[in-house]
Amino acid sequence: MIIGLTGSIASGKSTVAKMMTALGLPIVDADIVARDVVEPGTKTLILIAENFGEDILLEDGSLDRAKLGDIIFHEPAKRKILNDIMHPAIREEMLRQRDAFVKAGQKHIVMDIPLLFESKLQHFVERIIVVSVREDVQLRRLMERNHLTKEDALARIHSQLPLSVKEKGAHAVIYNNENLEQTEEQLKKILHHWGVL
Numbered sequence: 740m741i742i743g744l745t746g747s748i749a750s751g752k753s754t755v756a757k758m759m760t761a762l763g764l765p766i767v768d769a770d771i772v773a774r775d776v777v778e779p780g781t782k783t784l785i786l787i788a789e790n791f792g793e794d795i796l797l798e799d800g801s802l803d804r805a806k807l808g809d810i811i812f813h814e815p816a817k818r819k820i821l822n823d824i825m826h827p828a829i830r831e832e833m834l835r836q837r838d839a840f841v842k843a844g845q846k847h848i849v850m851d852i853p854l855l856f857e858s859k860l861q862h863f864v865e866r867i868i869v870v871s872v873r874e875d876v877q878l879r880r881l882m883e884r885n886h887l888t889k890e891d892a893l894a895r896i897h898s899q900l901p902l903s904v905k906e907k908g909a910h911a912v913i914y915n916n917e918n919l920e921q922t923e924e925q926l927k928k929i930l931h932h933w934g935v936l
Contacts, residue, residue, distance in 0.1 A: 740866060742848070745851075745868075746872075747872070748899060755870050767840070773825065791821075840882045871914050874902075910924060
């Protein structure tokens with residue numbers, strides 16, 4: 740079974756992903772893939788440099804994320820160009836990793852995709868788990884973790900699809916409001932129910 744794991748900023752999705760790894764499930768992590776596809780020498784990074792200029796590269800040939808971030812943050816048209824380069828490369832690599840796990844005989848694979856719904860990638864997976872959290876808990880965690888003001892934290896939370904919408908598109912929801920034991924208990928219950936464990 741291909742399981743999609745998603746959530747929202749500071750919902751605890753990464754914590755649940757670690758629990759799944761500890762249970763022996765292989766994970767394709769979209770965030771790691773996004774970094775890998777722009778390693779020096781990759782065709783993706785070459786395309787980015789062609790479109791945004793060589794000055795978005797650091798001396799060692801790696802991507803200057805801060806500089807690129809500044810450009811796309813202020814110019815939606817440039818952000819679209821970047822997304823049009825990045826998204827196909829990320830999807831291709833994620834599917835390559837998924838298929839490699841299948842070939843290696845893995846019965847169950849987790850695809851950890853933060854923007855699963857926003858990127859409309861539901862067709863990549865068979866079942867979806869959403870890690871959800873109450874907004875007050877999410878806000879507190881995000882402010883503490885990223886040292887943000889309440890306004891900045893809320894702006895980040897509201898830039899994503901609401902968790903209530905993601906919950907509607909899920910096959911199962913893990914409520915990560917309390918402690919890790921309760922979160923892990925919910926995860927194991929879902930995986931047992933699906934015959935994964």
